[in-house]
Amino acid sequence: MKYSIKKPKMIILVPYPAQGHVTPMLKLATTFLTRGFQPVIVTPETIHRQILSPGIKANDKILFMPIPDGMDERTPRDFFTIEAAMENNMPRHLERLVVELEEDGEVVCMVIDLLASWAIGVANRCGVPAAGFWPAMLATYRLISAIPDMVRAGLISETGLPQHLGMVSFLPNQPPLSTEELPWLIGTLAARKARFKFWTRTLSRSRTLQWLLVNSFPEEYYIEDDEKQSQLLKSSNNGDGHHLPLALPIGPLCNHSSDTINPSFWEEDMSSIEWLDHQKPGSAIYVSFGSWVSPIGEAKVKSLAMALEALGKPFLWVLRDSWRSGLPIGYLERVSKQGKVVSWAPQMEVLKHKAVGCYLTHCGWNSTMEAIQSQKRLLCYPIAGDQFLNCSYIVNVWKIGVEINGFGEKDVEDGVRKVMEDKQIGNRLRKMYERIMGDEACSRVMSNLTAFLDNVKDGIIHKCPINDMCS
Numbered sequence: 426m427k428y429s430i431k432k433p434k435m436i437i438l439v440p441y442p443a444q445g446h447v448t449p450m451l452k453l454a455t456t457f458l459t460r461g462f463q464p465v466i467v468t469p470e471t472i473h474r475q476i477l478s479p480g481i482k483a484n485d486k487i488l489f490m491p492i493p494d495g496m497d498e499r500t501p502r503d504f505f506t507i508e509a510a511m512e513n514n515m516p517r518h519l520e521r522l523v524v525e526l527e528e529d530g531e532v533v534c535m536v537i538d539l540l541a542s543w544a545i546g547v548a549n550r551c552g553v554p555a556a557g558f559w560p561a562m563l564a565t566y567r568l569i570s571a572i573p574d575m576v577r578a579g580l581i582s583e584t585g586l587p588q589h590l591g592m593v594s595f596l597p598n599q600p601p602l603s604t605e606e607l608p609w610l611i612g613t614l615a616a617r618k619a620r621f622k623f624w625t626r627t628l629s630r631s632r633t634l635q636w637l638l639v640n641s642f643p644e645e646y647y648i649e650d651d652e653k654q655s656q657l658l659k660s661s662n663n664g665d666g667h668h669l670p671l672a673l674p675i676g677p678l679c680n681h682s683s684d685t686i687n688p689s690f691w692e693e694d695m696s697s698i699e700w701l702d703h704q705k706p707g708s709a710i711y712v713s714f715g716s717w718v719s720p721i722g723e724a725k726v727k728s729l730a731m732a733l734e735a736l737g738k739p740f741l742w743v744l745r746d747s748w749r750s751g752l753p754i755g756y757l758e759r760v761s762k763q764g765k766v767v768s769w770a771p772q773m774e775v776l777k778h779k780a781v782g783c784y785l786t787h788c789g790w791n792s793t794m795e796a797i798q799s800q801k802r803l804l805c806y807p808i809a810g811d812q813f814l815n816c817s818y819i820v821n822v823w824k825i826g827v828e829i830n831g832f833g834e835k836d837v838e839d840g841v842r843k844v845m846e847d848k849q850i851g852n853r854l855r856k857m858y859e860r861i862m863g864d865e866a867c868s869r870v871m872s873n874l875t876a877f878l879d880n881v882k883d884g885i886i887h888k889c890p891i892n893d894m895c896s
């Protein structure tokens with residue numbers, strides 16, 4: 426009798442190489458694993474080494490495959506050097522890897538972070554169906570998708586520069602943003618234009634996809650009025666009349682798998698938890714600005730350091746080495762009884778700790794969802810990219826946080842007082858928790874994932890529908 430060995434159905438996941446992108450992709454990979462697929466995560470070699478370094482716990486059933494990105498140790502890893510590596514070096518290595526993997530099994534789909542949209546062309550050349558992954562709020566994707574409309578309406582120029590000053594509603598049913606807060610407006614004029622180009626290219630590549638898995642909860646847009654709500658969901662899947670992929674909220678992918686993984690790029694300082702154990706419930710401020718934003722400058726770090734000290738409350742501050750030069754001389758010794766400064770914390774455990782009363786955050790999307798999952802009040806200091814829109818939702822739509830505009834002693838003191846004293850925030854956080862973690866939200870996420878994976882299994886998911894747009 427002849428036995429045939431069943432080959433695994435592989436799903437290749439291609440994240441953008443940054444912590445806030447790899448983290449949700451790894452959670453998605455774990456979910457695919459529990460549904461019987463073999464996930465393969467492809468990252469540049471440097472990230473691969475970080476994820477799998479000793480002390481970092483990863484799931485051994487997920488395949489992690491490194492590819493060269495052509496950057497040597499001396500090249501600074503910033504947005505533009507990574508973009509050049511992704512566009513010029515990584516496609517051929519990924520293509521070779523996909524061909525090799527196909528010799529071992531069936532690659533049924535590639536799930537590609539839209540910020541790594543270069544990989545869509547690879548999927549197409551290899552004849553593998555591709556789906557998009559959006560690591561942030563659907564609202565941010567809608568904003569990017571509305572770029573052609575914004576240009577037509579004269580809100581921004583052809584190169585993405587705002588044509589008006591002040592607060593503008595760029596989309597119906599979204600909180601207004603200042604024209605300086607659009608996601609691509611970071612750095613010098615040349616950098617802003619280059620980032621805008623990045624986004625328009627991302628948008629045009631995303632139009633070739635059928636599905637977009639969004640790392641956000643199904644009721645991100647929830648408003649009390651049913652009629653308006655259904656119009657809103659329609660508009661989030663319509664765009665400007667051009668094809669846009671079907672957006673499926675599948676976040677926050679927190680409790681949908683029993684297999685926990687820790688995809689930290691850096692070793693977590695577990696003494697953070699021990700330190701929190703010695704603080705009174707609700708007394709401590711957790712401070713972290715994520716993994717990706719550039720240092721805010723020595724003057725701001727110094728100002729925040731002084732403000733935290735003056736506040737007299739316990740604080741746990743994640744401060745990466747590249748941010749530390751702003752600390753006043755002797756600061757760490759001076760505050761050692763009041764505060765703790767670490768390079769990298771076990772953030773989810775910190776946020777869940779009962780000693781943490783509020784979280785001073787840059788409003789990165791993963792941190793925002795983790796704070797809601799832990800029901801922690803937010804003190805918001807957005808710095809770049811999507812963080813302004815996230816902040817606007819936190820402060821103006823969900824009303825679970827307070828924004829501060831600077832790190833003067835008074836700014837921080839007033840902000841902490843407001844956010845801690847607002848009695849309604851606790852109730853709203855409980856409601857938000859229910860909205861994103863409750864049974865109904867979880868079952869909607871599960872059925873979205875099932876619908877997607879059924880299509881993948883049946884091979885119904887399209888290869889590129891519009892060939893000349895796929896590379």
Ligand SMILES: O=c1ccn([C@@H]2O[C@H](COP(=O)(O)OP(=O)(O)O[C@H]3O[C@H](CO)[C@@H](O)[C@H](O)[C@H]3O)[C@@H](O)[C@H]2O)c(=O)[nH]1
Nearest residue numbers: 445560561715716717718743769770772789790791792812
């Ligand atoms: O000491 C720390 C600090 C952070 N984290 C984790 O790192 C992730 C940080 O993600 P996020 O809050 O999204 O911030 P960034 O790393 O800055 O992420 C980038 O990517 C996000 C998703 O696209 C965007 O929303 C952000 O604006 C962008 O800066 C979270 O899961 C945290 O739990 C830790 O584990 N330990």
